[in-house]
Amino acid sequence: MIKQQMLYEGKAKKVYATDNPSLLIVEYKDDATAFNGLKKGSIQGKGSINNRMTNRMMSMLASHGIPTHFVEELSERQTVVKKVSIVPLEVIVRNISAGSFAQRYGVEEGIVFDQPTLEFSYKNDALGDPLLNRYHALALHLATAEEIDTISQLALQINQLLKDFFASIHIDLVDFKLEFGRLADGSIVLADEISPDTCRLWDKSTHEKLDKDRFRRDLGGVEEAYQEIMHRLLGESK
Ligand code: TMP
Ligand code: ASP
Secondary structure, three states, X not given: OOEEEEEEEOOOEEEEEEOOOOEXXXXXXXXXXXXXXXXXXXXXXXXXXXXXXXXXXXXXXXXXXXXXXXXXXXXXXXXEEEOOEEOOEEEEEEEEOOHHHHHHHOOOOOOEEEEEEEEEEEOOHHHOOOEEOHHHHHHOOOOOHHHHHHXXXXXXXXXXXXXXXXXXXXXXXXXXXXEEEEOOOOOEEEEOOOOOOOEEEEEOOOOOEOOOHHHHOXXXXXXXXXXXXXXXHXXXXX
């Protein structure tokens, strides 16, 4: 596997071409942003934690039949993934009220839902990732009806698997964001990352926030929260 030119630099990752046209290398950075890039900072060690955590989560999901882009962890911060074309939808599943849900609907954080909610945002930084529904996604040709059905089903299955996994390390999975991609043959796979950047993770007993909200809301103990998650993940897999 030979790493070639950088194709893209995002807020938290860089993507490189390789000598294999159907594979890419993703490199995770310590850079952190919030509020569509308005707040900028760095979380020491985050790149390595998010890389290793994402790969563990993707492997666990794959072992339960979820198709993913994961191929191989190359190093602390670098992973080989299948090349996909990203479906421009941010797919958000919620089990407990928090964040923009609590704000938008004027409810407190921490209400446990009877069943998970599923929502989509249009992945478009210039527009601030606006919320949209399946009809809007169809009107904008962001995905086909069949793709939206597949993505919705996968997201809810992934929620159940992740919820059970996090429960086993004494964490409540509050909500999270997924991205999906299309392989060359058109099939849908889970892409991007699953990390404290993209999930809200609360300790089951103390409800302490162990995720990027510590950075977004200036709560302190940011690095420690990421390390605590990694520590529990490693403990779990011993
Ligand atoms: P929200 O409550 O701000 O809409 O966030 C819902 C979930 O999505 C939360 O777990 C954090 C994650 N998320 C991202 O991964 N990227 C984003 O840009 C935003 C706004 C949220
Ligand atoms: N990473 C996102 C941004 O900079 C937002 C977030 O995770 O809160 O916009």
